Amino acid sequence: MSGPATEAFALDDTDRKLLRALAEDATQSSGALGRRFGLSQPATWRRIKRMEQAGVLAGRRLDLDLKRLGFGVTVFLGIRLATKGRASLEEFERAVSAIPEVQTIEHILGVYDYRLRVAARDLPDFERVLRRRVMTLPGVGSVDANVMLSEERLPGPL
Structure with a gap:
C-alpha cells in the first residue's frame, strides 16, 4: 500500500494552474489548456508529461455515480x-x-x-x-x- 518516501516536486504557478484545471476535468487536451493559460500546445504537453514522469500526476480516473449503478x-x-x-x-x-x-x-x-x-x-x-x-x-x-x-x-x- 505504501511506496518509498520521495522528495517534493517543485511546481511553479503555471504548473499549479494546470493541476487545478486537470483536477476539475482530466479530459482537457493540452491544446485547450495551453490556450487557457497562454502556452503553446507542445509546452503544455511537456509540463504535463514532466509532472506525470515525476509522479505528481499519478493517473487519471473516472468518477462513477455509485447510486445510479445500484450501490446505495x-x-x-x-x-x-x-x-x-x-x-x-x-x-x-x-x-x-x-x-x-x-x-x-x-x-x-x-x-x-x-x-x-x-x-x-x-x-x-x-x-x-x-x-x-x-x-x-x-x-x-x-x-x-x-x-x-x-x-x-x-x-x-x-
Missing part, C-alpha cells in the same frame, strides 16, 4: 488487526485488495490499523460483504462500521 450504501470500516507485523500487514493488504466492494484501503495510525471504504447495494448486501469477506480476512481482530449518511464535499483540487 457506503460504509467506512475501522479494522484492528489481531496480530501486527510486516507479514501480517502484507497478507491482510493483499487479501482485502481482492474484495471488489472495497473502494479504498488506508493504512492509518490511531485506534485502527486500517480504514476501508465499502460500497454495497443495500444493508443486507453490506452484511454479506462484512460476514463473508471482511471478517474472514487474515489477521482481522475487530471491526467498527460507520454508515455514510451523506457526502457534502467531494474530493477536489488542493
Whole structure:
C-alpha cells in the first residue's frame, strides 16, 4: 500500500494552474489548456508529461455515480488487526485488495490499523460483504462500521 518516501516536486504557478484545471476535468487536451493559460500546445504537453514522469500526476480516473449503478450504501470500516507485523500487514493488504466492494484501503495510525471504504447495494448486501469477506480476512481482530449518511464535499483540487 505504501511506496518509498520521495522528495517534493517543485511546481511553479503555471504548473499549479494546470493541476487545478486537470483536477476539475482530466479530459482537457493540452491544446485547450495551453490556450487557457497562454502556452503553446507542445509546452503544455511537456509540463504535463514532466509532472506525470515525476509522479505528481499519478493517473487519471473516472468518477462513477455509485447510486445510479445500484450501490446505495457506503460504509467506512475501522479494522484492528489481531496480530501486527510486516507479514501480517502484507497478507491482510493483499487479501482485502481482492474484495471488489472495497473502494479504498488506508493504512492509518490511531485506534485502527486500517480504514476501508465499502460500497454495497443495500444493508443486507453490506452484511454479506462484512460476514463473508471482511471478517474472514487474515489477521482481522475487530471491526467498527460507520454508515455514510451523506457526502457534502467531494474530493477536489488542493
